[in-house]
Amino acid sequence: MLNTRVACAILWLSSVFLTGSAQERILESGKTHHGSIAASNEVDSLELTLSPEDFVRGSVAGDEMVLWLVDGDQRRVRRLAAGIGSRQAFMFVAGEKGPYSLQVSGPVGQSYTVQLRDVVPLADQSPPANPLASPTLRKLKKHLASGGDTSDFWEKMQQQGTPLVETTNVEPPLDATEALITFLWRGAKRNVRLFGAPSGDHDELARLPGSDIWYRSYRVPKTARIDYRLAPDVPQFDGTATEQRRAILATAQRDPFNPRHEPTKTVDIYDGVSIVELPDAPDPIWTTPNPSLPTGTVKTYRLTSQILGNTRDIHLYRTAGYRPDSPENAIVVTFDGDQYLNEIKLPLIFDNLVAAGKIPPTAAIMICNPSQQRRSAELPCNDNFARFIADELMPWVNEQDIHAARERTVIVGASFGGLASAFLGLKHPEIFGNVMSQSGSFWWAPGGFEAKGNVESQWLTRQYVTAPLQPVHYYLDVGTFETPSEILPCTRHLRDVLQAKGYDVKYNEFVGGHGYFYWRYSLADGIIHLLGASQNADQ
Structure with a gap:
């Protein structure tokens, strides 16, 4: 019981x-x-x-x-x-x-x-398939599924050129200001990467199943102007993250289906970059040669610095009809002199601007780098380099019978040069009344690339926070593709800091990325803003 x-x-x-x-x-x-x-x-x-x-x-x-x-x-x-x-x-x-x-x-x-x-x-747990945004590729996918091949497609691409630009029947639908741009590669074995992607990174292309087509699509403004290269079968190896990222350079080359490239004369398929301009890209009026206009002169000098202990080229440009004794004269000082002379084409731009009455007669001093290593050491917020500019370069410029008031003097640079321009505006406002930065590397902190992520960034911006207000005007220019490098958000931050301090700041975002190709098209706008205002004030 x-x-x-x-x-x-x-x-x-x-x-x-x-x-x-x-x-x-x-x-x-x-x-x-x-x-x-x-x-x-x-x-x-x-x-x-x-x-x-x-x-x-x-x-x-x-x-x-x-x-x-x-x-x-x-x-x-x-x-x-x-x-x-x-x-x-x-x-x-x-x-x-x-x-x-x-x-x-x-x-x-x-x-x-x-x-x-x-x-x-578990068997059904897989990532959703990325929908094909391109109507052309969607149609081609159906053609392949019914037993077709890609021969007609590639023949068409050979005729019309790549990348593929589409504005209708895109999924999801485009905004009225957008276009879909699809970069293409034929026949890679392992991978394809895009150097100069609108994302600002080295993006991987996807392979269209059962075909020799590799592709990657982007929604971009119709005003976009892009330079790029494609890298098939990038080596993958046991190396640092930086080494693996740089391995893209081993195979990066121009797009074989795109006839537009720079420079126009190349030595091999790896030389230069491919170019694509979307339908509403601004007319390049200031970078277009006009044989009927007078041209300025360019002379190259060698200048030795006792402060830096090195010697470099200086390209000195004077606009047509430049008169040394004119009180209207302006001075523009740039870093990366060879690049501003040959890639940005500063003399051509200034010839057009002066002829159109947009800026006063101007002398441009284009400072070259003794080496890439010296560039990386001198341009990022270097006190000795700032002394060289103020105590050696500018007195030498005056000896060449070139003078201008500080209100008509501009310091301009790109990337590390943009950082240096803002640093010179802070250190020597008695010389430079105007600063133009093109995609300035304002993420920088002491230690540079090696210290990135381990120290507090934006060192120069913090200096502006504590420094007294100076009578300097700023033009900050940056690309919409420059988020991964932190250049876009850091430039926005500097803009906010300068405005909060009471500086006169003009801020511009262009559709594009990091490179002289982009800076060529935005240089004129900044110079017109900074020097055109001073010219109009005197009239």
Whole structure:
């Protein structure tokens, strides 16, 4: 008799192993269970049919309802709902210790609903396929699925040129100001990367299944003007992150289906960059030669610095009709002199600006770098380099019979040069009344690239915060593609700091990335703003 009572007690206890009485029901995927808590400490148990690694989503509705996940040993393994709010969502991944069940509890008399929204088996857990935004590639995908090949497609690309630019039937639909640009490569074995991507990074192209087509699409403003290279089968090896990133240079080359490139005369397929201009790209009026206009002169000198202990080229440009004694004269000082002379084409731009009456007669001093290593050491906020500019270069410029008031003197540079321009504006406002930065590297802090991420960035911006206000005007120019490098957000931050300090700041974002190709088209706007204003003020 005693044994029978013990057995009955054990059976009763097992039925309420966790708390209270339990009622067993089966809840299947996509189904809903309705119930109510009839008595104190009552627990409803809902059995689940799951396999290991199943992804489960659902919800419980009802005030103060508590929901537990219980394993095959009748142990609570996870609280899915804590009794907060009238509707609580849950999700979990099934483990190895099934069969699992849901345990529902709450206030006496409370009605509730448990919905098992879905159960996704492990075999069905895969990333969604990226939809093809390009209508041309969607049509081609169907053609391939029906047994066709890519020969007609590539023949068409050979005729019309790449990249592919589309404005209709794009998915999802484009804004009225956007176009879809798709970069293409034929026949790589392992990978293709895009050097100069609109994302600002070295993006991977995807392969269209069952074909020799590699592609990557971007939604960009119709005003975009882009230079780029494509790198097929970039080597992958055991190296640092920087070494692996730079390996793109081993195969980067011009787009073989794009006839537009710079320079126009190249020595091999790896030389230069491919160019694409979208339909609404601004007319390059200031970079277009006009044989009917007078041209300025350029002379190259060698200048030795006692402060820096080196010698460099200085390209000295004077606009046509430049008169040394004119009080209207302006001076523009640039870094990276060879690049501003040959890639940005400063003399051509200034010839056009002066002829159009946009700026006064101007002398440009283009400072070259003794070496790439010296550039990296001298341009980023270097006190000795600032002394060289103020105490050696500018007196030498005056000796060449070139003079201008500080209000008509501009210091301009790009990248590290843009950083140096803003540094010179802070250190020597008595010389430079105007600063133009093109994609300035304002992320910089002492230690440079090696210290990036390990020290507080934006060193120069912090100097401006504590420095007294000076009578200097600023033109900050940066590309919309320059987010990964931090140049875009850091330039915006400097703009905000300068404006808060009370500086006169003109800020411009161009559609593009980091390179002299882009800076060529934005230089004129900055110079017109800084020197055109001073010219108009005198009239």
